[in-house]
Each structure stands twice: as C-alpha cells, then as structure tokens.
Amino acid sequence: MTKLFSHRFGTGSPRVLFLHGLSSAGPVWWRIAEALAAAGYPSTAPDLRGHGESPRTDEYSFAGYAADVASSHPGPWDLVVGHSLGGAVAVRAAELNPDFTAAYLLIDPAIDLDSVTLQNLRSDLVAEVEHPPSVAQLVADHAAWNREDAVHKRAAVLATSPAVMSGTFDDNPDWNVGQELSKIKTPVHILGADIDPLYTNADFEHHSRPDSTLTFEIVPGAGHSIHRDDPSTVIDRALALLEVGSP
Numbered sequence: 001m002t003k004l005f006s007h008r009f010g011t012g013s014p015r016v017l018f019l020h021g022l023s024s025a026g027p028v029w030w031r032i033a034e035a036l037a038a039a040g041y042p043s044t045a046p047d048l049r050g051h052g053e054s055p056r057t058d059e060y061s062f063a064g065y066a067a068d069v070a071s072s073h074p075g076p077w078d079l080v081v082g083h084s085l086g087g088a089v090a091v092r093a094a095e096l097n098p099d100f101t102a103a104y105l106l107i108d109p110a111i112d113l114d115s116v117t118l119q120n121l122r123s124d125l126v127a128e129v130e131h132p133p134s135v136a137q138l139v140a141d142h143a144a145w146n147r148e149d150a151v152h153k154r155a156a157v158l159a160t161s162p163a164v165m166s167g168t169f170d171d172n173p174d175w176n177v178g179q180e181l182s183k184i185k186t187p188v189h190i191l192g193a194d195i196d197p198l199y200t201n202a203d204f205e206h207h208s209r210p211d212s213t214l215t216f217e218i219v220p221g222a223g224h225s226i227h228r229d230d231p232s233t234v235i236d237r238a239l240a241l242l243e244v245g246s247p
C-alpha cells in the first residue's frame with residue numbers, strides 16, 4: 001500500500017472524503033470543499049498514487065488505489081465524493097468496507113468502460129500529460145471553469161506522468177465495477193454529464209435493482225468535469241446527502 005499525501009479543507013475532524021480522477025489531484029476540489037467547510041463539513045482530499053504529491057508505484061490496479069484509500073483514510077465518513085476514476089475507487093473501497101461512509105456522491109464515474117472507450121481515454125490522457133495544456137488554453141476550452149480550476153488542473157497534469165496514465169489502463173483491462181456498485185447498501189447519488197458522458201442513463205438502469213440505493217440525474221450543459229462546469233449543483237447535492245441523507 002502507498003501512503004497518500006492529503007489536502008485539508010476547513011478545521012476540525014474531516015467528515016467528507018474527496019477522490020479525484022485520472023491526471024488530477026486533491027486540490028482540484030477546492031471550490032466544492034471550501035463551500036462544504038463553510039457549511040460546517042471539513043474535508044480531506046488525497047492525491048491518489050502516482051498523482052500530485054503522493055508516491056508513484058509499479059502498479060495501478062483498482063485494488064491498489066482502493067487499498068491506499070482504505071488504509072490512509074479508513075473513515076467512517078459522512079460522505080465520499082468521487083469523480084471519474086475516483087468514483088470507481090470509491091466503489092472498490094466500499095467493497096473493502098461496507099461501513100466506509102454514510103453516503104456516496106459519484107460525479108460522472110468511470111464504472112463500466114468498453115474497449116473503444118478505454119482506448120480513446122488512454123490516448124487522450126497520455127497526450128494530455130505529454131503535452132500539458134496551459135492555463136490560458138484550459139480557460140479558453142472550458143468557458144464555465146473558474147481560472148483557479150485551470151490553475152489546479154494544469155498543476156495536477158504536471159505532477160503525474162504518462163506512465164501513470166498507461167499503467168492505470170494496463171492494470172485494469174476489464175474496467176468494470178458495476179457489480180460492486182449495485183451491491184452498495186448506503187445511499188449513492190450519481191451525477192451524469194450532459195456532454196460526452198462516461199456514465200449514462202443506460203448504465204444506471206443496468207446497475208439499479210428493486211432494492212437499490214442508487215439515484216441518478218443528468219446535469220444539463222455539464223461535461224465530464226461537473227464539479228468545474230456546475231459546482232453549485234455538486235455543492236447542493238453534497239449538502240443534501242450530508243444533511244438529510246438524500247439528494
């Protein structure tokens with residue numbers, strides 16, 4: 001297991017755990033985490049293995065990512081928020097410990113990905129890390145982003161490597177944690193992207209069961225990075241899960 005470097009938001013014992021996606025890092029949660037801290041919910045946001053200030057390793061399986069999180073941040077948490085890869089890691093952490101958290105908020109999670117999607121994502125992410133976009137380019141490409149979002153995203157891309165991107169795909173050739181998602185007994189609310197989503201309504205219908213705790217909504221106008229494109233919706237849903245246990 002890898003000891004993770006973590007970023008704290010707010011004072012007091014953290015109640016929320018944030019898990020970022022590939023080529024990202026803990027500080028990208030700044031706007032969501034600061035809003036929750038202001039509402040009385042301190043949080044922590046680790047850099048996953050191979051990202052940010054956490055060590056790189058020779059292995060990037062879901063099992064490895066999840067074991068790091070479960071060891072470094074065992075909880076129990078009031079809420080775990082996971083984006084993309086972080087959503088898959090959250091699901092695997094739930095498999096390791098059913099009492100890991102009282103609720104999950106998954107943001108366009110990478111749950112079940114077919115071979116074509118995997119190849120396209122691999123190519124895009126390796127290229128992004130090999131040729132990091134400038135802050136100006138990120139701002140121009142993402143009109144809804146705060147400039148600080150672009151600053152943190154560029155810093156995260158610079159802090160990882162193409163080997164981490166490739167290793168994550170090599171070590172997870174069957175990118176499928178849908179069965180584990182369906183077994184979670186605590187509330188799970190999923191926010192789906194409106195533009196080029198990784199998680200779709202068809203995925204939700206496939207994973208939902210008669211006694212399921214899953215709920216799902218598509219965020220209008222949002223792309224994959226919903227926490228950057230529409231932070232107010234993410235904050236609202238997170239507070240709802242924290243305060244009443246449902247979005």
